[in-house]
Amino acid sequence: MHQLSKISMDMAYDAILWLALDGSIVYSNFSASRYLGYSEEELTQLTIFDLDPNYPREVWPQHVAEHKQKKSVSLESKHLTKDGRMIDVEISCNYVEWDGQEYFCSIVRDITERKESDNSLKLASLIYSETSQAMLVTDQENEIIAINPAFTALTGYAWDEVLGKNPKFLSSGRQDKSFYDSMWESLHLRGTWQGEIWNRRKNGEIYPEWLSINTVYDEKGAVYRRIALFTDITEIKKSEELIWNQANYDALTGLPNRRMTLDRLDFEIKKSRRENLPLVVLFIDLDGFKEVNDTFGHDIGDQLLIEVSQRILKCVRESDTLGRIGGDEFVVILGEVVDIDSTDRILKEMLNAISEPYLLQNHAVTISASIGLALFPDDSEDASTLLKSADKAMYEAKHRGKNQHCWYSELKTATR
Ligand SMILES: Nc1nc2c(ncn2[C@@H]2O[C@H](COP(=O)(O)OP(=O)(O)OP(=O)(O)O)[C@@H](O)[C@H]2O)c(=O)[nH]1
Structure with a gap:
């Protein structure tokens, strides 16, 4: 019978350690050797304090008294294996009196894996909630x-x-x-x-x-x-939008800047090509703007630029583009122009509107503009050349005495 119980104890999955009341190991089964790495003989040379180095020896007598009274106690602890690993264990410690001797029969289960999965579950739940x-x-x-x-x-x-x-x-x-x-x-x-x-x-x-x-x-x-x-x-998104606006719009007037104006011109050229309709680019440069700054100060100069841009906007359709591409330089894109002659009416209105007096901070300010015009597809088919052509025509308008417009085609005729 004794042999049978030894065989069955060795077959048990859990480790079984019999301890004397002084903590020394008097018997261990096969599973104990398997998870601790010690042979049965080696284990009988050890005490519970070797297996559980963190166990406070001074409380052992108190635990013995408690365990004796309760008969059976369950607890979790850590055991040190022969190869130096600390493994998590669940212990069921039972007080046994046999053949006039007192023992603790400890059934020990290796719960390292369960602990690890508990810990990762706890971590996952922490991440989830935090x-x-x-x-x-x-x-x-x-x-x-x-x-x-x-x-x-x-x-x-x-x-x-x-x-x-x-x-x-x-x-x-x-x-x-x-x-x-x-x-x-x-x-x-x-x-x-x-x-x-x-x-x-x-x-x-x-x-x-x-x-x-x-x-x-x-x-x-x-x-x-x-x-x-x-x-x-x-x-x-807000900061992306801000960066995009700063890169594409003029902070003073809120109009598209040079970069955005050129993009729009590109886009409008493609549209006009598809629709097979002409497109007109107006290059507008104020006349004597430096003097306004010098006479009334930069603030009034700024206000004038804002007012001028608003007056120009009133002369064009909502679908047309007005951009500020430099200090006192504006560009208007008149897309899909069905009637080229109507451009002259717009020009007249624009020059008149710009040269009407302005009342800025109680100062009466006057200004005029010179406008150069280039036509797609006649003068050029690409955005930057078209803009350069309009710019050249604008210089010719200045040269001719300012406050007037000039078509790029007039320059080509003049050089012929
Ligand atoms: N107030 C103000 N002035 C600016 C701004 N940007 C550029 N300027 C000024 O605008 C002026 C533009 O120079 P010009 O076009 O040579 O001056 P202009 O007197 O109009 O000369 P013309 O075009 O030959 O008639 C310069 O004096 C710049 O300092 C701005 O944002 N605000």
Whole structure:
């Protein structure tokens, strides 16, 4: 019978250690050797304090008394293996009296793996609850089964308001069906999608977010969960917009700057080519603007530039472009001109409007402009050459006495 119980103890998955009341190991099974790395003989030379070096020896007598009284105690600790590893163990310590002797029979289970997975679960749950990224998890039916606190902070929706809902209730309506179709196509094909999307908060506010969706599949390869992570990118968009505006618009007048004006000219040339209609570029330079600055100061000069730009705008269609490309230099693009002769009327109106007196900070200021014109496709077919031609024509207008216009074609005729 004794032999049988030894065999069965050796077959046990858990380690079994018999301790005398002084903490010395008097018996161990096969599993104990397996996880601690010591032979049975070696273990009988050791004490519980060798296996558990952090065990405070001074409390041992107190623990012995308690364990004797309770008969059975469960606890978690760490054991040091022969090769120096500390492993997590779960111990069930039982007080046994046998053959007039007292023992503790400790059943020890190696829980290192469980601890590691507990720790990674704890870490995952910490990340889930503490991250500033909003998270949303849906099930096979695409119904929400989990959200994190950042989701509530970002969208304004609490857990009980979203549970079981299809996430499409967050849509802002800004993206069309084809946008969502291609998102779903990517999710079906690759299980992932990421990109920029506009959603709506509970308070109705529409905001841009960077969204990344991943899919978890079950063992049969069917969709099990989809996990969406997103961040509010309103501030990023705002600063991108600011940088873009600074790069493309003139801060004083709010008009397109040189770079943007050239882009528009490019675009309008392409349009005119498609429509087979001419396009006219006006290069406008103020006459004697330096004197306004010198006489009335830079502030009034600035105000004059703003006023002039507003007067020019009143003379053109909304679809035409007015840009400020230098100090007192403006460019107008008259796109898709059906009637070239109508340009002369616009020019007359513009020159008159600019030369009407201005009242700036109680000062009466007058100014005029010289305008050079170039025609697409006759004078040039590319944006920068067309602008240069208009510039040359403007110089000719100055040369002829200012406050007037000149077509580039007139220069070509003059040099012939
Ligand atoms: N107030 C103000 N002045 C500017 C600004 N940018 C450039 N200027 C001034 O605008 C003037 C432009 O020079 P010019 O075109 O040679 O001066 P102008 O007196 O108009 O000369 P003409 O074109 O030959 O009649 C310079 O004195 C610049 O200092 C600006 O943003 N604000």
